[in-house]
Structures are given as C-alpha cells and as structure tokens.
Amino acid sequence: MSTLLLHDEESSEVGKLADEFLESHAVMQDPTELSAAAVVTAQRLPERVREFLARVRTEGPAVTVLSNLPVQEELEPTPIGWEIAAKLRAAQREEMVLLLCGAALGEPFGWVSQQAGRLIHDVCPTPEAETSLTSASSTLALNFHTEDVFHPCRCDYVSLFCLRNPTGVGTTVVPVTALDLPAEIRQVLFQERFLFLPDDSHSLSSLPDGAGGPDAADGALSSARRGAVLFGPADAPYLRFDIDFMRPVPGDREAAEAIEAVQRQLSTSAERVTLAPGDIVFLDNYRVVHGREAFASRYDGSDRWLKRLNLSRDARRIRALTGRQSVII
C-alpha cells in the first residue's frame, strides 16, 4: 500500500477547488457533463496529488490512499441508507472532493441499476440490510469481491472516501499476487469456465445491455456472463472473483474446486486498511479484491460513512461496449 499524506495547505487547496466546483457546477445535473468537467478541473489539484495518481495509473501500487483530505467539521449525521442520503444531498462538498480526486485518476461513471443511477454513492449501514450481500450491510462481513464482477465495463478503480469510521472498521484487501496455486488450478482459472452474476446492489430490471433478467435466482443465472477468473499476462495476471456472485459452469467440478481453492487462499491472505475521516482509498479492481469486516450499526447518526465512486480508465470503451452515451450505464 502506498499513502500520500497531504499537507494542510494542500488539503485546503483541495477544499477550495471543491467549493468552487460545487458553486459553478451545482446546477449541472447531467452526470456525463459533470464527470467530464471534473476531469478538466482535476488538472488544478495540487501537483503532488496529480503526480501520485499518475503513478497509480501506470500500474503503480494496487492499493493507494490519499490522506488528510478535507471533511467539514459540521458534517451532518450519517444518513440511514443511501436513499435518505440522496434526498438530503448529504455531504455534497465531500462528494466533490472525491469526484475531483477520482477524476485525476480515471473517468467517473455509474450504473443505471445502482443507487438510482447516481454518480457518487453512499456507503452506510442500513436498517434491514445488516446481513445483506451489499455495502449497506454491517453485522455480516462483506466477502472479498471484484467490484461489479459481472460486467466487462466494471471499474478499473473503486474509490472510497471515508467521512466517519468511529470504531475503526477495516476494509479488507487481497492482491492477486497473494495467490500461490498449483499449476493445474491456475490453468483452470485462466479458462472461461465461470459464470459471473450481477450482485444484489443492482436492480435487475434496469441492468445494462441484457445483463438483467427476471428477479429470481434462475433468471439471474440465465443472464450470467461467462468468463475466466485469471486473465492477462500469465506471470502477472489480473483477477475477477466474487464468491457470492459467481458459479462454475454447470457440471464443471474442476471449476468448482478452483473457486474454493481461491477463496481459501484469499481468506488467509487478507490485509486490512482502516480508513480514517479524510482518507480516500483507490483499489485497483483488476489487481486486488476487497471486502469489509463485520461491525455493529447504531443508527444514531454516528455510524461509519463512506462515499464511493467508480472510475474507468477509458469511458469510450464503456460506450463502445454498451452502446450508451451517458457515463451512467
């Protein structure tokens, strides 16, 4: 992991840029325009931040943290779920800080099917979702996963901006380099013997280009996408994995065993990143899987609260693959 600790002057520069951006673009509702404007304005972030993120983009460290970013002292209470956060436009200034920093690394985009097509998401514990398989969970740990594992346009980096984390709940991370598997299993993992499914944070009816289907397990399975777990260079592969939302191709025992072998190794290799308010972590979604420890939610306004933004290295690739012009795909 690599961290850049911002000096206080740099932090206030970022805050000022976020205020300015918010003022001039608050009325800009179109996420595609907002994403493009952020990429341009990100050029005015402090030089050390831009350089640091350029190194990340050129296959630098797979887990990186920007630290000491501004979070308002008078931050509102943690909302009880993303829908309330969206209605209240909670922590809009922090959203702009994340949008600008993220836009120095990639092009911000979102999903029509996730958090009602918002560009920037709220990650906070939500009543009734405590044991769900989504980031709104709390008492159930979130298993290691590739973000949006089902889709070829999944993000290159997922970024999380911590606004509150009073009990030091850890984000868990495992790099693909931690996998040390026998050659026979690796060979299976490199083959397209796996089905990847949309996770429960997506409303199936509005998934992009045919990935959705009837809201039933069988329906989701029938719309699953086939692919490999390991891909790219044989000696430095990329990884695509989410035990909860993948299956072996029906009847493929070897593929099933390979999934179990990977999951076993991931569970013994977890690293922990404890985000503090003012930290943004950028997770390389091709080179690490991530998850989150279990914790007790309180729903008293003091719960853990993150903002999340998906980043693509090339939004044109998304347009070419989905046929949509918007960055909300």
Ligand SMILES: O=C(O)CCC(=O)C(=O)O
């Ligand atoms: O809460 C965390 O630390 C990670 C949650 C997560 O996996 C996500 O929001 O994509």
Ligand SMILES: [Fe+2]
């Ligand atoms: Fe995630």
